[in-house]
Amino acid sequence: MNIIITGGTKGIGRAIAEKFAQQGFNLALCARNANDLKACKKALAAAYPNIQVLTKKTDMSKPKQVSAFAAYIKKHWKQIDILVNNAGVFLPGEILKEKEGTLESQINTNLYSAYHLSRAIAPMMVRRKSGYIFNMCSIASKIAYPNGGSYSISKFALYGFSKVLREELKDKGVRVSAILPGATWSASWAGVDLPKKRLMQANDIAEAIWGAWQMSTSAVMEEIILRPQLGDL
Numbered sequence: 001m002n003i004i005i006t007g008g009t010k011g012i013g014r015a016i017a018e019k020f021a022q023q024g025f026n027l028a029l030c031a032r033n034a035n036d037l038k039a040c041k042k043a044l045a046a047a048y049p050n051i052q053v054l055t056k057k058t059d060m061s062k063p064k065q066v067s068a069f070a071a072y073i074k075k076h077w078k079q080i081d082i083l084v085n086n087a088g089v090f091l092p093g094e095i096l097k098e099k100e101g102t103l104e105s106q107i108n109t110n111l112y113s114a115y116h117l118s119r120a121i122a123p124m125m126v127r128r129k130s131g132y133i134f135n136m137c138s139i140a141s142k143i144a145y146p147n148g149g150s151y152s153i154s155k156f157a158l159y160g161f162s163k164v165l166r167e168e169l170k171d172k173g174v175r176v177s178a179i180l181p182g183a184t185w186s187a188s189w190a191g192v193d194l195p196k197k198r199l200m201q202a203n204d205i206a207e208a209i210w211g212a213w214q215m216s217t218s219a220v221m222e223e224i225i226l227r228p229q230l231g232d233l
């Protein structure tokens with residue numbers, strides 16, 4: 001079984017990679033930082049010697065690099081079981097105060113990344129009438145909150161993309177889920193003065209994805225909302 005995870009070197013993406021590696025999946029991961037990718041590949045290959053780990057330095061905000069990542073995967077794999085559109089950036093701000101270009105950069109990374117990679121990969125799933133695409137949305141896809149700014153706009157858009165894709169692929173044997181986590185411990189929260197237990201752990205999101213994947217192919221969790229037990233921050 002083969003899974004693609006964008007932004008697989010850290011945080012939620014890394015936790016998903018670990019979870020599926022434990023279950024014997026081959027991994028294809030990308031990120032912008034080549035050193036992180038190299039270290040990640042080394043650690044995963046050592047911990048799970050029986051799986052294949054493909055990595056490619058890719059900036060998912062750049063459509064040409066997305067195409068190159070897809071081509072690299074297709075060169076190695078004839079079948080793709082799961083695509084997790086996870087790569088994303090969080091730039092806090094307010095619409096009236098944020099720097100010019102903040103919306104564009106987050107739309108590029110948080111929306112167009114998933115749009116272009118799904119267009120490149122989903123046809124392989126459609127041909128086999130089998131596959132699963134997860135889109136890493138956010139609670140910010142559902143509610144506006146202080147300092148959410150363009151991030152929230154981009155995550156509303158990704159949630160819309162996920163719904164449209166779900167509709168288009170429902171009769172083609174391909175399942176699509178929108179994952180909407182609240183605050184989850186990761187690099188994005190570095191320096192925040194809160195006990196670790198106040199936030200969800202990246203592994204909690206990975207477990208939810210694993211659970212959705214394991215259901216029979218006659219069912220799909222169209223959206224999964226996850227929040228810290230004590231609620232949003």
Ligand SMILES: NC(=O)c1ccc[n+]([C@@H]2O[C@H](COP(=O)([O-])OP(=O)(O)OC[C@H]3O[C@@H](n4cnc5c(N)ncnc54)[C@H](OP(=O)(O)O)[C@@H]3O)[C@@H](O)[C@H]2O)c1
Nearest residue numbers: 007009010011012031032033059060088138183184186187
């Ligand atoms: N943590 C939360 O509280 C939370 C809540 C809701 C939703 N989410 C969403 O969950 C996803 C993962 O977040 P996280 O908190 O785990 O973030 P993280 O710890 O910062 O990790 C982000 C991952 O994505 C990669 N990445 C970022 N920009 C990229 C780009 N342009 N091209 C390719 N890879 C890129 C990063 O590697 P490089 O930096 O090397 O590129 C890294 O591997 C995001 O979509 C985020 O919006 C997070």
